[in-house]
Amino acid sequence: MRNADAEAFGVYVHWPFCLSKCPYCDFNSHVRHAAIDEPRFLRAFEAEIAATAARAPGRTVTSIFFGGGTPSLMQPATTGAILDAIAKNWTVDPAAEVTLEANPTSVEATRFRGYRAAGVNRVSLGVQSLDDASLKELGRMHTAQEALDAVAVARTNFERYSFDLIYARPRQTPAQWEAELRRAIGEAAEHLSLYMLTIEPDTPFATLHKAGKLVTPDDDTSRTLYDLTQEICANAGLPAYEVSNHARPGAECRHNLVYWRAHEYAGIGPGAHGRLDIGGKRHATMTDKRPETWLMRVESTGHGLVTDDPLLPEERADEFLLMGLRLAEGIDPARYTALSGRALDVGRIDMLAAQGFVTRDRDGSLRVTPAGFPVLDAVVADLAA
8 A cells, every 4th residue: 555655645725714712722723703705715725726736736636635723614615616726736636535624513514515516525523522521621512412413414425434532531431431432433434533632732721731620531541541442443443544543444544644654745725734846855835824914925925835945855754754653554664764865773673673662564664563652752753863
């Protein structure tokens, strides 16, 4: 599979607006109480797509991902027009995966048929919990039943769908999580994203946590929850193919694999990141995070770029290592050598292998073991040193 997508090229489109800001979220999302001028933003998206394609022409798009924010707040016609702009400026593979992130509210679920008609063929639902009290604490604007109803609507409109859950929540026990996860697996066709709650800096949850008003499970309980997650999902035919993502074989999110396998992707919209090969060098790009500033920048210059940095060979290699080792399939060390100009330290690999954190396959792949994934950051730091 790893070599089959050697020409993969993704397009990420960021819709930055939300109805409310969740207290755990540190994503580039913004609440606006006035109506969003969708036609104006659409024109800016179209302009930035054209400008990006002029810098990186001739690509065949294999995946498109609408993220946010909350892209399901967009009108389906806007989504369709953005897809048309991508197809106008690049070739789109007929089998391209086109994913849209959606909130599982009843209002947004009514738009699913419109998104399907516009060209979206996969949805990712931000369910986050199947417990109403937890949903309220997480700041979500839907109930567990609304979420399950939205999943059912997704099932009737899309061949492929996924949903997210957050675990290691305050007061959550292994028994509670097991029941919730088994229920979720019963609703999931092929893919689940399961994230351990992380207290991110400068969020309301961080303030509450610091004040002792938000108590998350201790390290031992969190590890029990993680191990339970791996076991239950694997036994249900949804093994982890990445640290937080589980899928039936062949049902992995192709767009996210573009990131994790260190392929090229264009970042469109406020605060979007990209990785483009221009003039023989990999460029790290980022657009202005502030929606209205991005909008004015695009209207005046044709793009919203604020960062456009060629990566040094060692920077690109370290990024490849960091992203690739998140995958259960691991990396090809020869590709690291080709990118960085130096090989990984065999002594460090041997030491980590002796500790049971990594393993080497017969085809030469280097993989992090199940025992190594909970300490992945330390493993990567050791190998990159």
